[in-house]
Amino acid sequence: MSAGTRASPLPRRVAARPHAGFAAALLHRLSGIALALFLPMHFIALGTALQGADRLESFLGLTHNGFVRTAEWGLVSALALHMVLGLRVLALEWFATAERTALIVSTCVATALAVGLLFLLGGA
């Protein structure tokens, strides 16, 4: 196809327009990283229980801090987002369901925000 002509290697010169599928993969990855970073802290919290109820209670006292509570809300939202986006990928890959990507991804994000809101309303 190159007809003997040397082509210049410029494979990334053109940026594609951002789209919903890309946003879904990005959010899935970022929420996954957030959850992975949270896990060690979660295990540390559980580990304090081995040293007695008082240690656990004093550690849980940290959760009254405003920053930690905001982070908890973010984590719950990230967990919900990671789950619904994962279900989307499973549906696509196992059932070959044709989708309106922008609508489905928007619904996933809305669901995650709703779960986060429920967490806040639940007296977190």
Place this chain on the structure above:
Amino acid sequence: MNAPFPAPSPTESTVDAAPGAMLTVRIRRDGGFQAFTVARRPAQTVLDVVTEIQREQDPTLAYRFACRVGMCGSCAMMVNGRPRWTCRTRVAAVAEGDGLTLEPLRNLPVVKDLAVDMEPFFAKWTAAHGAFEPGAVPADDFAVVAPESPERRAVDAGIECINCGVCYAACDVVAWNPDYLGPAALNRAWTLVNDVRDRGQDARLAAVSGDAGCQSCHTHMSCTEHCPKALAPTFAIAGLKRATARAALKRFGAQAFRGPSGRRPS
């Protein structure tokens, strides 16, 4: 058409511009953009615009086309940031205001102006074992393949690919990992995985696995959304993921139950 995905762009306007209207066309060449002005015409395609510029304004403009009717797959380029086949793309459907921005296909090296080198694209087709493998010994008789069988329907869903490279240009994973085989090659491999006559399945499944293979797909759906033939390479790649997983489980099971030497443990 047996494609499982509906034809794209139902919401795009196809209303032609008023008589006498002009179109400003920006074409990426020589590291920058060059602007041309072309008259709007009824039912004008993007390929018509490029041809008019090349024949009447700048004969040095390089681009590629052959059939002009959506069969050969040679005229694809980036139109306003999206990969499209230009012979079947009307200006009225894609012009933004009175402007059109044309660039060579993404993810492929440029030969000149709007013509790209398709060599890497076809090399990956070969690397994915995209050719039918009849086996060492010819079959005794014709294979009977029922049109309604699941395998034949899976083949039908992906067989209409015309190698235009639109999906390859739309794919973000190719942009990140130049070794990634890409949607077209993997779609072709999936049609052959479902070909009951083919005798090269183990090698094909090994070729489409790994960092450059089907497992790298992030399910962005870009290929499926941009395919001008309304094929769904995303689903073909998902099929390959299932097939390669099954093959790996079989290998694992064979090793666990028969041992590495292939004999059952006593």
